[in-house]
Amino acid sequence: MTTALSPYVMWLDDPSAVGNRLLGGKFGSLAEMTAARFEVPPGFGVTTAAYRHFLDSAGLAERACAVRAAAAGAELADVQRLSAEFTAALDTAPLPADLERDIRDAYAQLERRADQNDLPVAVRSSGESEDLAGASFAGQYDTFLWIRGVDDVLRHVRRCWSGMFGAAVLTYRPGSGAVDSAADLGICVGVQQMVQARAAGVMFTLDPVTGDRSKVVIEGCWGLGEGVVSGGITPSRYVVDKVTFEVIRREVARQETQFGFDPAAAGVGLVPVDDGLRDSSCLDDDQIHALAELAKRIERHRGAPQDIEWAVGGRGEVRVLQVRPETVWSHRETEQLVGERKSAVGHVLSRFAGVGVTRGRRGGDA
Amino acid sequence: MTVTDPEPTTRPAQAVPGERFASPFAVQTPPGAEGWETMYPYYALLSEERAEFEDGKFWFFDGMHNPEPLYPFDTIMTENWWVAASQMSTRVWPVPPAGGIDHRIINGYLYISPNAVTDPDEIARRAEQFAERAGHYYENWDEIYDQWVAKATDCIERLRAIRFAPLPEREPVSSVLQHTGTYSSYDLITSYQELIANLFEMGSYHFEMLNLGYGAYLTFQEFCQAAFPGITDQSLASMVSGIDILLFRPDDEVRGLAKLAVDLELTDVVLASDDPGEVLTALAGHPKGPQWIEAFEAAKDPWFWFSTGAGYTHSDRAWIDDLRLPFTALRGYVRNLLEGADIRRPLDQILAERTRITAEYRSYLPTEADQEVFDGLVELARKVFPFVENHNFYVEHWHHSLFFSKVRELGDVFVEADFLDDREDIFYLHRNEIHSALYDLCIGWATGTPARGTTYWRPEIARRKRIRDALKAHPPQPALGVPPEFITEPLTVMLWGITQESVQEWLGTGGDQGTEADNGELRGVAASAGKATGRARVIVDPEDLHLVRDGEILVCRITAPSWAPVFSRLSAAVSDVGGIMAHTAIVCREYGLPSVVGTGFATTTIRTGQLIEVDGNNGVVRVVEEDPA
Numbered sequence: 002m003t004t005a006l007s008p009y010v011m012w013l014d015d016p017s018a019v020g021n022r023l024l025g026g027k028f029g030s031l032a033e034m035t036a037a038r039f040e041v042p043p044g045f046g047v048t049t050a051a052y053r054h055f056l057d058s059a060g061l062a063e064r065a066c067a068v069r070a071a072a073a074g075a076e077l078a079d080v081q082r083l084s085a086e087f088t089a090a091l092d093t094a095p096l097p098a099d100l101e102r103d104i105r106d107a108y109a110q111l112e113r114r115a116d117q118n119d120l121p122v123a124v125r126s127s128g129e130s131e132d133l134a135g136a137s138f139a140g141q142y143d144t145f146l147w148i149r150g151v152d153d154v155l156r157h158v159r160r161c162w163s164g165m166f167g168a169a170v171l172t173y174r175p176g177s178g179a180v181d182s183a184a185d186l187g188i189c190v191g192v193q194q195m196v197q198a199r200a201a202g203v204m205f206t207l208d209p210v211t212g213d214r215s216k217v218v219i220e221g222c223w224g225l226g227e228g229v230v231s232g233g234i235t236p237s238r239y240v241v242d243k244v245t246f247e248v249i250r251r252e253v254a255r256q257e258t259q260f261g262f263d264p265a266a267a268g269v270g271l272v273p274v275d276d277g278l279r280d281s282s283c284l285d286d287d288q289i290h291a292l293a294e295l296a297k298r299i300e301r302h303r304g305a306p307q308d309i310e311w312a313v314g315g316r317g318e319v320r321v322l323q324v325r326p327e328t329v330w331s332h333r334e335t336e337q338l339v340g341e342r343k344s345a346v347g348h349v350l351s352r353f354a355g356v357g358v359t360r361g362r363r364g365g366d367a
Numbered sequence: 368m369t370v371t372d373p374e375p376t377t378r379p380a381q382a383v384p385g386e387r388f389a390s391p392f393a394v395q396t397p398p399g400a401e402g403w404e405t406m407y408p409y410y411a412l413l414s415e416e417r418a419e420f421e422d423g424k425f426w427f428f429d430g431m432h433n434p435e436p437l438y439p440f441d442t443i444m445t446e447n448w449w450v451a452a453s454q455m456s457t458r459v460w461p462v463p464p465a466g467g468i469d470h471r472i473i474n475g476y477l478y479i480s481p482n483a484v485t486d487p488d489e490i491a492r493r494a495e496q497f498a499e500r501a502g503h504y505y506e507n508w509d510e511i512y513d514q515w516v517a518k519a520t521d522c523i524e525r526l527r528a529i530r531f532a533p534l535p536e537r538e539p540v541s542s543v544l545q546h547t548g549t550y551s552s553y554d555l556i557t558s559y560q561e562l563i564a565n566l567f568e569m570g571s572y573h574f575e576m577l578n579l580g581y582g583a584y585l586t587f588q589e590f591c592q593a594a595f596p597g598i599t600d601q602s603l604a605s606m607v608s609g610i611d612i613l614l615f616r617p618d619d620e621v622r623g624l625a626k627l628a629v630d631l632e633l634t635d636v637v638l639a640s641d642d643p644g645e646v647l648t649a650l651a652g653h654p655k656g657p658q659w660i661e662a663f664e665a666a667k668d669p670w671f672w673f674s675t676g677a678g679y680t681h682s683d684r685a686w687i688d689d690l691r692l693p694f695t696a697l698r699g700y701v702r703n704l705l706e707g708a709d710i711r712r713p714l715d716q717i718l719a720e721r722t723r724i725t726a727e728y729r730s731y732l733p734t735e736a737d738q739e740v741f742d743g744l745v746e747l748a749r750k751v752f753p754f755v756e757n758h759n760f761y762v763e764h765w766h767h768s769l770f771f772s773k774v775r776e777l778g779d780v781f782v783e784a785d786f787l788d789d790r791e792d793i794f795y796l797h798r799n800e801i802h803s804a805l806y807d808l809c810i811g812w813a814t815g816t817p818a819r820g821t822t823y824w825r826p827e828i829a830r831r832k833r834i835r836d837a838l839k840a841h842p843p844q845p846a847l848g849v850p851p852e853f854i855t856e857p858l859t860v861m862l863w864g865i866t867q868e869s870v871q872e873w874l875g876t877g878g879d880q881g882t883e884a885d886n887g888e889l890r891g892v893a894a895s896a897g898k899a900t901g902r903a904r905v906i907v908d909p910e911d912l913h914l915v916r917d918g919e920i921l922v923c924r925i926t927a928p929s930w931a932p933v934f935s936r937l938s939a940a941v942s943d944v945g946g947i948m949a950h951t952a953i954v955c956r957e958y959g960l961p962s963v964v965g966t967g968f969a970t971t972t973i974r975t976g977q978l979i980e981v982d983g984n985n986g987v988v989r990v991v992e993e994d995p996a
Binding site: 250 | 464597732743984
């Protein structure tokens with residue numbers, strides 16, 4: 002589809018990055034956020050063009066399509082075999098020199114920008130297929146945290162490419178199978194400065210339980226947000242009124258362990274939460290307000306309900322890690338609140354007669 | 368209570384936590400208050416004949432309007448609405464599922480109990496009549512409200528014209544020369560009848576539109592709560608509440624007078640003394656003083672007919688009776704102005720915020736049809752709100768304060784006739800007893816025989832004072848009897864903040880007042896958003912308001928709007944009683960104070976000096992730290 006002429010590396014703050022499909026769904030959105038001056042950690046994408054250049058120069062492009070086609074509808078055992086064989090081939094294929102040089106240069110530049118050698122970065126896949134069919138592919142693609150040094154970065158870029166052919170991705174069938182499994186799906190790999198998160202999590206610009214659009218619902222925990230995203234840590238939950246920013250509900254969960262840099266493992270792992278923090282809220286009122294306000298601005302900017310990954314850094318600074326359209330309520334048929342059409346006075350008269358003005362739309366969810 | 372009763376089945380039921388409150392018949396008369404029943408009319412008392420009915424009902428203490436044991440005269444206010452509010456629900460509209468609100472006086476405290484209509488057929492029949500009658504009011508609301516203001520103002524003017532003067536030694540010759548045929552005794556008695564009739568007239572206007580106003584607001588509120596679960600009462604009120612409501616006017620007048628004092632360079636004089644009398648005397652002697660005094664006199668009437676309480680008891684003095692409160696505020700505003708502060712209420716900002724909030728919630732509704740309904744309900748709620756908010760000034764503040772001042776005038780007549788030592792003692796007589804006493808007075812005047820009242824009332828009043836003091840020392844339980852299954856009456860919910868939840872809350876604490884809540888936490892209605900921590904200042908008597916220090920948290924039975932001047936010193940306010948539309952929650956919000964109302968027990972469990980936290984977002988009050996003893 003795309004030729005190898007395109008750039009192999011594209012910065013999030015490159016003016017041509019906005020809406021550029023070379024960055025895939027996730028990173029494309031972050032480029033858009035960056036351009037709109039939202040606080041996104043700096044980084045670059047190893048583009049879909051780079052991925053294709055890699056496959057072409059290794060002579061694996063056609064085989065990639067064949068594997069994907071063969072996996073469609075195949076038995077799980079067969080998919081696993083196909084996956085194992087092809088990822089082994091990817092792991093040993095040589096990296097084209099020009100591509101390697103571009104990635105090395107870019108990482109060096111990121112180090113300079115952050116003024117830190119061996120800058121810890123997050124390396125994550127950003128697929129072309131993401132968000133295409135109203136499915137988030139959440140959790141299907143790889144994310145590697147706290148990667149330091151360019152050699153490790155290169156290794157994890159390659160792991161993201163192989164990840165495209167993991168059994169789970171090959172069999173992922175979002176919605177009604179709207180994604181054509183035979184399509185030549187490309188992938189971008191994002192390389193982004195790590196936020197050394199004091200707290201992190203996700204938030205929705207509507208109440209995911211009721212669909213109420215006047216709320217921002219924030220879920221967060223101490224440490225990196227991986228615990229919230231993977232579901233491994235019960236997050237604290239804050240329901241914020243989007244109009245007035247009042248915190249309507251606040252459920253603080255006790256947290257014993259958090260995801261963070263584990264020196265013993267020289268990587269990200271579960272480490273104990275400070276004794277004094279275990280029972281306290283991972284966000285203070287100012288941070289909750291800042292996050293809700295951010296969520297509202299992002300929703301307005303993107304014109305539809307969003308779900309957003311965020312982090313709060315050590316100095317309380319709020320960062321956007323990921324944005325994507327909310328996929329459940331946005332695709333559900335809107336249900337009307339009022340049963341019967343009548344005048345305001347009519348509604349009031351009914352209320353006096355003991356008939357509430359509203360039906361239990363939330364309760365009656367089907 | 369510790370004595371073993373040989374026949375427990377005949378004993379009135381005690382409170383069972385989680386199930387029921389104590390029977391009203393289980394309430395003991397406090398020592399020294401024996402015979403309290405004689406101060407009140409027979410129909411307001413519990414009785415053996417109606418015991419079964421009274422025992423099976425749910426009674427809650429109306430501390431919102433009557434925080435203290437009722438003075439016999441002041442029952443005129445409660446007796447008024449016993450009929451005037453109830454008849455609207457039962458006879459005038461009628462409100463389909465709601466009956467009247469019953470009253471009983473127990474140990475001098477007023478307990479009330481809403482009646483419900485439960486038969487579906489009966490509700491349907493009432494709904495038909497209600498639709499026609501209430502519909503007429505809603506459709507013609509603005510016009511009817513204009514008429515209402517005219518009626519209320521006229522009623523107040525007629526009240527103002529009523530005068531009480533001691534009977535003359537000799538009838539003026541003019542009565543003879545003009546052949547009036549009736550004389551001062553007749554005038555005295557008829558003026559009193561006119562005074563009482565005037566109260567009942569205003570009392571009737573009071574409820575003419577009130578339930579309908581509350582109902583329209585409640586419908587809007589419930590719609591929003593279904594659409595935006597968890598939306599705060601504060602948000603709802605800010606979409607509907609007006610900016611030019613009369614309850615802000617007295618305070619605005621004081622702000623204006625502060626500005627005038629600055630403009631006329633009178634600030635030294637105004638700040639020179641805490642005594643309003645001294646300040647006014649000094650001003651009178653100042654070259655530019657008279658101009659200020661003229662403006663002050665103009666502002667005073669009617670705007671200082673502003674009660675420091677709910678306006679239901681004579682002890683709630685108005686600003687005009689006690690200028691210390693407005694003058695405290697005046698000095699505060701003068702100082703603010705001298706520091707260069709802008710003391711005007713940011714009306715444009717409030718209005719812009721109201722527009723923004725309304726438009727934004729609307730935009731989050733799921734469908735256009737919902738938006739249409741929302742538009743209609745907001746419009747209707749805004750239409751009824753001027754009445755809902757302003758009736759307080761006309762009725763409770765202006766009329767009631769003026770009314771009590773007229774009763775004091777009559778008190779002077781009794782003092783002059785040697786019936787009483789003090790004009791205030793008249794409030795120890797029930798209004799019907801005053802009829803008798805007046806006739807007694809006229810007999811003495813007419814016959815020349817000393818009236819019996821000259822020896823009869825002094826000891827009786829002394830007895831009643833002792834009884835009332837004993838009653839006052841024993842605060843009432845918030846609720847008695849059997850809690851209802853449903854609470855549907857809109858007034859109960861909106862005005863008193865009595866909901867299924869608050870009843871459960873009270874049941875949880877066993878209805879056992881005077882004890883610390885288990886976890887040092889009280890729950891109530893989140894009346895005004897925000898959070899604050901500060902030292903508690905428990906105020907049960909408005910006379911003590913001057914004790915409030917900067918940054919303290921006011922803890923009271925009810926926050927009265929005329930307390931506005933102290934609000935600027937507070938960091939939060941907590942009350943025992945009241946719902947979101949209680950007379951004062953409105954003003955609390957305007958002042959941006961975190962507030963929790965309807966806690967039930969705040970004044971009896973929190974002590975002055977304790978460090979407390981008020982969470983106006985969630986309606987929780989917590990004792991953080993005992994007072995540094």
